[in-house]
Amino acid sequence: MGCIPSKVCRLGITPHIANQKVTQVIIRNPKLRWPIPDEVHSVVGQTLEKIERRSKYLLLRFSTGTLLLHLGMSGSVRILEEHVPAAKHDHFEMLFDNDKMLRLNDPRRFGAVLWFPEHHDLQGLLTKLGPEPLTEDFTYGHLFNKAGNRKVPVKTFLMDNHVVVGVGNIYANEALFIASIHPATLVNSISEEKFNELTDIIKQVLAAAIEQGGTTLKDFTQADGKPGYFAQKLFVYGRAGEKCDGCQTILEEIRQSNRSSVFCPSCQVQVIPKKVVNKKPKKTTKSAK
Incomplete structure (x- = not known):
């Protein structure tokens, strides 16, 4: 699901878990792109206030910090009933008090689950990103x-x-x-x-x-x-x-x-830049002594 616009993913999961309290966090495999930190357990007992996104990052906002999810190239998030058994490549789960569960599945493990206390961008992951294409920052030029x-x-x-x-x-x-x-x-x-x-x-x-x-x-x-x-x-x-x-x-x-x-090879003709031929410098003859 890594190629799916993150806004669609955010819209899909928000109605199910926004404003719900986290009852449990389960880390089945911490070895993703970066190791899942134990600090993610600190969200237990907190209410998920809102879900935002930046590029392919989903930002789950809590009062004490932000839980960041990245889907990598092959990851997907699902909202399931909490009794649904885990499958292969299900690495991370967050259970809520409405009996729903957010589950991250990532076969290639290029995704990430990170915790940013006090919402600080500790990894610097978001500061170097380009503009969002559907905002005014994505301008002509x-x-x-x-x-x-x-x-x-x-x-x-x-x-x-x-x-x-x-x-x-x-x-x-x-x-x-x-x-x-x-x-x-x-x-x-x-x-x-x-x-x-x-x-x-x-x-x-x-x-x-x-x-x-x-x-x-x-x-x-x-x-x-x-x-x-x-x-x-x-x-x-x-x-x-x-x-x-x-x-x-x-x-x-x-x-x-x-x-x-x-x-389409007819509708999309490749523009091939002209090769620049560098002329060899003329050899200079040494003057006779």
């Missing part, structure tokens, strides 16, 4: 300025949380298709005007995903924890080998940073 002269594929660039947060693999694929940009195009070859167009498209794609998936609250109480908007219509992601909806060309797939990038 931001992507172009961040790109500079970097020779980085645009797909990789969009998924860098230091550039902009919350653009996961699925929606990076979708936004680049709508913008007619090949995912391997280097960012230093994209114009400011094109980046501004992409900025609008990212906002539209994520807003649509939240609108379609944010009201599917029941999905976070199912055993697999998969939100229902996975059933929504996607233009390219997961459709390699199928026909492009626009031009009927067969969609292709490449791997970038161990992630799948699907694109």
Whole structure:
């Protein structure tokens, strides 16, 4: 579930556990990206006041501090009845006085459960993140300025949380298709005007995903924890080998940073920068003595 907009996840779990008192914390496996600290037990007896998010981080606010959850690349959170038996890769549980349970499942263990006393950002995890794409901080010019002269594929660039947060693999694929940009195009070859167009498209794609998936609250109480908007219509992601909806060309797939990038070779033509041929300096002859 790591590629799912965190806002959808927050909307899905909030109605079930917000304003509920924690009765028990269970750490089944503390060895995630960072070891789960014993201090997380301090939330027992406290009321979960609200749930916020920043990028892929879920922030569970208590009066004495913040419990941070990160889903990594493969993690998921589910709200279950507290009697549901633990399954493989269920590493962390928080039980509430309404007999509900928040459970973190993470097969690859790239996620995290951390405790920030008094809400201080002790790890510095949140201070270096880029702007949220659906806020006013994600402005025209931001992507172009961040790109500079970097020779980085645009797909990789969009998924860098230091550039902009919350653009996961699925929606990076979708936004680049709508913008007619090949995912391997280097960012230093994209114009400011094109980046501004992409900025609008990212906002539209994520807003649509939240609108379609944010009201599917029941999905976070199912055993697999998969939100229902996975059933929504996607233009390219997961459709390699199928026909492009626009031009009927067969969609292709490449791997970038161990992630799948699907694109239309006709609608998304890669811009290949011209090679600069360095001329060899002329040899100088030594003057005769």
